[in-house]
Amino acid sequence: MKTNHILLIFVTVVVLAAVIYTLTSAEDPETYIEKIEAERERQYKFIRYNIESPLTEEQKRDFKELTFYPIDPTYKVKARLIPNEEKKVREVPLTDGSKERYIEHSFAEFELGGQTNRLLLLQAIDETDMRNFFLAFADETSGRETYGGGRYINARQDGKTSITIDFNLAYNPYCAYNPDYACPIPPRENILKIPIEAGEKNYK
Structure with a gap:
């Protein structure tokens, strides 16, 4: 041969x-x-x-x-990871008027709802695992079916230039259950113009 x-x-x-x-x-x-x-x-x-x-x-x-939306695999998206060249520190406002510091690490860009969406990934100042990110977002369901102050996702980088965002795992901040808690407010970059009908609904 x-x-x-x-x-x-x-x-x-x-x-x-x-x-x-x-x-x-x-x-x-x-x-x-x-x-x-x-x-x-x-x-x-x-x-x-x-x-x-x-x-x-x-x-x-x-x-x-x-209460949750039905589990829908289409809300588990593979996003392109777009690093910020200058990883600035942002003071994120909390619901009680105070602020908490995070690093503006990257943007996650993905297709959903018939359009390209982009979310800012924040990283805690004291985070030891550089693959872990904090994602606070609001969408067209916020204030109606879901908590008006937005929801959170704990995201983890799973590729060199990609990250999986699973909206089925979106959860409410503590202040959704008890107003005595102070919770980070989603940054303006993370207010989506589409409904995210996945994850946890509003607490009643």
Whole structure:
């Protein structure tokens, strides 16, 4: 067998192996739903029972459930990571009028709702893992079906130039349950012009 034929067969095998790996390593839809449901159950137990819950003891006695949108995989998006050349420190306003300092790290750019969207990824000043980001956002559901002060996502970089943002994991800040808490307000860059019908709904 000629060398170029051997090389062609080798390349073909490698490509097929890569395709098979990609297909088999993708998260199974049922597994994905189970993962989101498990996280929601964890959230419920924390809010209901944990000593650090934002609920008062009286609220806990009457608390029955958290409300969420149905799990929708289309709201799990792969975003392009666009680093800020100058990672400035921003003083983010809190709901009580005070401020908290974060680093303006990157922008996450993605397609959703028939348009290109961009969100600012903030990083805590004392964050030790440079792949972890804090994402506070508001959208067209804010103040109606979801908390008017916006929602949060804990995002983690999973590629050299990409990050996955799963809006099914969007959760309410503590001040949505108890106004005595001070919570970061989403920056103006993170007010989306589309409805994000995923994640946690407003607490009643």
